[in-house]
Every structure is written in C-alpha cells, then in structure tokens.
Amino acid sequence: MVSTEYERRIAARFATFDQDGNGTIDREDFNAAAKALLAEFAVPARSDRGQALYAGAEAFWQGMAGIADRDGDQRITREEFVTGAVKRLRDNPDRFAEIARPFLHAALAVADPDADGHATVPDTARVLRVLHVPEDVAGATAAALDTDGDGRVCENDIVPAFARYFTVPE
Secondary structure, three states: OOOOHHHHHHHHHHHHHOOOOOOEEOHHHHHHHHHHHHHHOOOOOOOHHHHHHHHHHHHHHHHHHHHHOOOOOOOEEHHHHHHHHHHHHOOOHHHHHHHHHHHHHHHHHHOOOOOOOEEEHHHHHHHHHHOOOOHHHHHHHHHHHOOOOOOEEEHHHHHHHHHHHHOOOO
C-alpha cells in the first residue's frame, strides 16, 4: 500500500520503466528502451554506440534489480519499486545516479551524432519521448536540462536531474 506523498510520487514513476505496460519491470523493459532509442536515432545495434547502450541498459537493470527485486524473481513489481526506492534511494540519490549513469551516458551518445558529449535540446526531448515521457513534459524537461542556455545538454546535466526525479524528497 502506498502511504505517503513521497511513495505516491515514486510509484507514478514506475511507468517510465515498465516499457511494455505489463505491471512489472524486467530486463526486457530495459532492452526495449535501448532498442527503441537505437531505432529513433538510426543507430545500428552492432555499432559501438549500440553495444554501449545495450550494456548500459543491462547495467541499469542489474542495479535496479539489486535495489528493488526483493524476491529474486527477476521482475520488479510496483510495490517492490516503491519499497526499494523509499528504503534504499531516498537517503542516497547518488546511488541511483550511479546505477543509471552507464545507460544515460550511452543514451546521450546515441543522441549525439557529432560525438561532442552534448545532445541538442530537441534530441534530448526525443530521447525522453521514446522512453514514454509525454511530449509536452519531454520538451519542457529537455529545455530545463539546458542549464546554461546553449541549446545543448550534457551528462553532467542529465545524471543528477535523473536521480532527483526518481528520488524526489518528501
């Protein structure tokens, strides 16, 4: 049972990870996110960037499973996600940032065709939309990530913002 406002917010973020909408988060959700990003940006799965994205998705899945999969069945239920987030991430958002970093780094590289370490704000919004963030929220979020107003987003902008989003203080 979701009991606090904090837990309700975290539970609402569950859908971001449940890519197939089946009510659980599993390895396939992370692979589906990687596959969708590669398709969106026309990056071959066998390329270095494609392989890095799949490796980042696997690392993210392993980290999430380690935090939240309490019964070890290789699926994270909504309740496990809320409990894992509340008990393990609330006091240590940096931990969440670190398990997400390989995936976020690789996703940024996929959205960064000139390999300068930055994605444009529109391409960042595309990444968010592929990950099932509503279009209006994706655009506003991508724009907010551009903290210096140069029209580009880098890993140092994305990782802490991602951690804050999923470890919202009460």
